Amino acid sequence: MAFSKAIELFYTPTPHTRGVHPTAVIAASARLGRDVSIGPYSVIGEEVIIGDAARIDAHVVIYPQVRIGDYFHAYANVVVRERAVIGHRVILQSGCVIGGDGFGYVLGTDGSARKIVQGGTVILEDDVEIGANTTIDRAAIGATRIQRGASSTTW
Numbered sequence: 106m107a108f109s110k111a112i113e114l115f116y117t118p119t120p121h122t123r124g125v126h127p128t129a130v131i132a133a134s135a136r137l138g139r140d141v142s143i144g145p146y147s148v149i150g151e152e153v154i155i156g157d158a159a160r161i162d163a164h165v166v167i168y169p170q171v172r173i174g175d176y177f178h179a180y181a182n183v184v185v186r187e188r189a190v191i192g193h194r195v196i197l198q199s200g201c202v203i204g205g206d207g208f209g210y211v212l213g214t215d216g217s218a219r220k221i222v223q224g225g226t227v228i229l230e231d232d233v234e235i236g237a238n239t240t241i242d243r244a245a246i247g248a249t250r251i252q253r254g255a256s257s258t259t260w
Contacts, residue, residue, distance in 0.1 A: 192231035207242035
């Protein structure tokens with residue numbers, strides 16, 4: 106713990122521009138909390154709800170009907186697919202895909218493969234961090250859930 110605190114004394118985070126970049130595309134039905142920052146070329150879909158003090162860096166895509174809590178941070182090139190639910194203080198490192206279509210097939214009696222619709226969702230509870238280029242697919246039914254305080258580096 107002492108080492109962790111010592112590093113923080115000497116670390117200078119890179120500053121980011123507050124507000125919404127003019128190249129961002131935000132659906133009219135999206136609701137943004139207070140003090141939200143949205144970077145260049147990001148896309149926020151229909152009926153998205155984003156909490157207070159969220160930071161969305163460049164080239165992030167948030168699909169329709171996603172709910173995001175306060176103090177969220179998505180680094181560049183993150184994709185959050187439709188209907189995902191993300192809690193407070195969640196960090197998604199660069200390149201994450203949350204709620205992608207799972208890989209589900211069933212073989213028919215004739216040997217042909219039939220895709221199984223992945224109609225569920227993903228829920229990331231509070232205080233979760235997902236490492237760079239991690240994919241968390243949505244469930245076929247129900248939800249893929251990452252519990253509070255989890256980090257993809259500890260799985």
